[in-house]
Amino acid sequence: MINITNIHKVFNKGRANQINAVNGIDLTLKTEEFIVIVGSNGSGKSTLLNLISGSILPSSGTITFDSADVTKLADYERSKWIARVFQNPMSGTASELSILDNFRLAAIRTKIKGLSIGVNDAFKKHVKEKIATLGMGLENKIEQPMGTLSGGQRQALTLLMSVMDECKILLLDEPTAALDPRSAEIVMRTADKLSHEFKLTTILVTHNLKDAYNYGTRIIQMGEGVIIKDVDTQYKQSLKQNDLFEWFG
Numbered sequence: 001m002i003n004i005t006n007i008h009k010v011f012n013k014g015r016a017n018q019i020n021a022v023n024g025i026d027l028t029l030k031t032e033e034f035i036v037i038v039g040s041n042g043s044g045k046s047t048l049l050n051l052i053s054g055s056i057l058p059s060s061g062t063i064t065f066d067s068a069d070v071t072k073l074a075d076y077e078r079s080k081w082i083a084r085v086f087q088n089p090m091s092g093t094a095s096e097l098s099i100l101d102n103f104r105l106a107a108i109r110t111k112i113k114g115l116s117i118g119v120n121d122a123f124k125k126h127v128k129e130k131i132a133t134l135g136m137g138l139e140n141k142i143e144q145p146m147g148t149l150s151g152g153q154r155q156a157l158t159l160l161m162s163v164m165d166e167c168k169i170l171l172l173d174e175p176t177a178a179l180d181p182r183s184a185e186i187v188m189r190t191a192d193k194l195s196h197e198f199k200l201t202t203i204l205v206t207h208n209l210k211d212a213y214n215y216g217t218r219i220i221q222m223g224e225g226v227i228i229k230d231v232d233t234q235y236k237q238s239l240k241q242n243d244l245f246e247w248f249g
């Protein structure tokens with residue numbers, strides 16, 4: 001469970017360009033809930049994700065994961081809970097390393113295990129099987145440098161890698177924004193599948209209302225740093241796609 005209480009983030013405090021990017025958000029996410037956050041540019045969606053991941057710390061308010069207060073923990077101290085995928089397909093992987101080496105790094109992200117994990121045949125087989133589930137044919141290219149793959153291929157692999165190690169929370173910030181429709185669909189379906197498979201609490205930020213309709217159990221709309229609409233599971237199920245387009249479009 002994620003509990004966010006009265007969280008604020010002020011940038012450039014006291015200056016002419018002060019911005020209250022997140023301005024008093026209360027939000028409780030149940031374990032295994034999959035919420036979609038929509039909202040116009042600059043409404044504070046990424047800032048909220050950054051506050052949850054710890055890549056920025058709040059000006060005030062508290063964040064807990066289960067019963068642990070993580071409010072003041074740096075991102076690396078929260079990484080055992082969090083898997084994260086960004087908009088830019090280049091940001092999640094090391095270009096010069098092979099697919100296999102990238103997976104190896106992902107697997108030891110929060111553990112100090114020694115690098116033998118990567119040369120182990122069982123690990124290789126495990127990685128190949130995982131990659132095969134994408135249906136992109138990448139399981140035969142695991143020795144190829146990541147930098148030689150397309151954005152969609154990288155993003156799908158980033159997603160798989162992000163959950164290689166133990167984690168409980170999956171944060172997806174516009175993961176398909178830079179992808180063609182087919183790759184975007186593969187990435188979204190994979191995210192949905194992994195979210196269920198690993199029983200993750202998932203937050204997807206997107207501008208794609210079709211994805212907001214098709215994925216997740218709850219929709220939150222942000223505006224100017226606050227939550228302006230919260231569509232719960234029951235309500236979401238009763239919505240037609242057109243209702244959503246009219247509301248948020």
Ligand SMILES: Nc1ncnc2c1ncn2[C@@H]1O[C@H](COP(=O)(O)OP(=O)(O)OP(=O)(O)O)[C@@H](O)[C@H]1O
Pocket residue numbers: 011012019020021039040041042043044045046047048
């Ligand atoms: N590090 C920062 N320093 C100063 N201002 C920032 C910083 N990060 C974000 N902001 C500002 O905070 C506000 C919210 O930004 P944020 O990136 O959270 O919006 P967003 O909802 O993710 O928008 P988009 O849909 O464009 O990604 C914006 O006005 C932005 O310019």
Ligand SMILES: [Mg+2]
Pocket residue numbers: 045046047173
């Ligand atoms: Mg953003």
